[in-house]
Amino acid sequence: MSGTQNAPRSIVTTESAPVRWLLTGIALLFVALFLVIPLVSVFAEAFKQGWRLYLAALVEPDAWSAIKLTLLTAVIAVPLNLVFGVAAAWAIAKFDFKGKSFLITLIDLPFSVSPVVAGLIYVLLFGAQGWWGPWLAEHDIKIIFAVPGIVLATVFVTFPFVARELIPLMEAQGSEEEQAALVLGASGWQTFWRVTLPNIKWGLLYGVILANARAMGEFGAVSVVSGHIRGMTNTIPLHVEILYNEYNFVAAFACASILALLALVTLAAKSYVEWAAARQAAEDRRHAVE
């Protein structure tokens, strides 16, 4: 993000060297204590008793089914919210209508709701005592304490990611290019696929990366609706909890290390997308000047 544009500052607008070193030192100590040590400790604990126990914890059937359920959940939740994010950003960024800022606030709402409350609301709708519980039971459909509930809770907590990335981006880009394409005879869908989508691809990818990390790692909301049935309704984070509570620390941290690895991949991908988006923006500016 930063670093390249740091021109040397004159003596009156920066601090003396000892102060700079001191402040940098305190900041790095804080980062080490709160970020680096916890991250490293996940891998250290996972490999504490060697590779063989580590691998054994991962290929064990319950762990394997947790991995599969986590992937399934993300594969359903992320594309749904991707389609929603694009539709919402198209309506909000390209048109002017009443109540727009209220709509944006509503879209942001899932971010400020506690994950536990997010799980509870689906229990109140679909649970045995919920609104539609009796009807669902009559028709032998299980949502709570089953996979559909886990997917729904995950869709809720990852709801705003893509939309809130795309809305400001598309607002900043305006709609001149789309209007030009339409005037030249392109259809609405052609305009979207060939003009809009290439312009927003980095923002889209950024939102998807963040949504995916949250979808695979969500704990609170999923914990409420899952029922914790081993090998059936446990995602990786829930499996980690069970193992940890059984004092099976090596296996708990082995499964946690997959999620920590996912976090590192997420951070790397995010940094790359930020870099690529900045490069594209710089290129666009250069074209605009020419």
Added chain:
Amino acid sequence: MAFKQHSVLPGFGLSLGFTLLYLSLIVLLPLSALVVKAGHMEWSAFWHAISEPRVLASYRVTFGASLIAAVINLLFGLLLAWVLVRYSFPGKRIVDALVDLPFALPTAVAGIALATLYAPNGSVGQYLDLVGIKVAFTPLGIVFALTFITLPFVVRTVQPVLQDLEVELEEAAASLGATRWQIFLRVILPTLLPALLTGFALAFARAIGEYGSVIFIAGNMPFVSEITPLMIISKLEQYDYLGATAIALVMLVVSFAMLLVINGLQWWSAKRLGRRK
């Protein structure tokens, strides 16, 4: 004014219609189920559920620990943003990327890692234990977990504002005889204030609802280290759906209030920066 201003672009009806339908199904309908369910309760039963002593204690723990964590991140977030924008040191880009770790690392993983590190026999906890500081299984542990979880907010709201700060202002203040400390307090800090408060409010709002990272390190002792989201879970486990709903409604109202505060702060922040340009 008509509901919608004229535009040559197609797809307004389709995109807005889908947006509203999906928003209603996933977010609004389930949230309204919570409100309706709470509406079925007698007022006295509702009041009893949200004000019994153990629940009141959980509010104190949740709001107290969230406030302390947000203050810690207000100070260290400003420091971190300052160091990342203004100084150069080896590994700066990695540190910058690492700041987002709490957003990327699942909360349960953070929870068990912190609980293991700060347990009385843990790698860090054993040294703290020697000087009599207990972190894991105390309210202090909750503060640590919430500090971790909300670390990126202040850094990420302050960083862009600090980046765009004009050096000329500081030069002018210096040429008028201000010391470095006076420049920071009177020129830089007032400019950063809206961003700082926005980051603080975002961190506080996130901390109040946090569950996964806290429960492993908190010890969950009634009246001492139980957080409010845990009270909802424990009511659910006793099949006390009404009790859980009542407490959840309190949390939902607090979330709404925080959302309005944050929107207000962001509006103030945008106005402030717009005026400067």
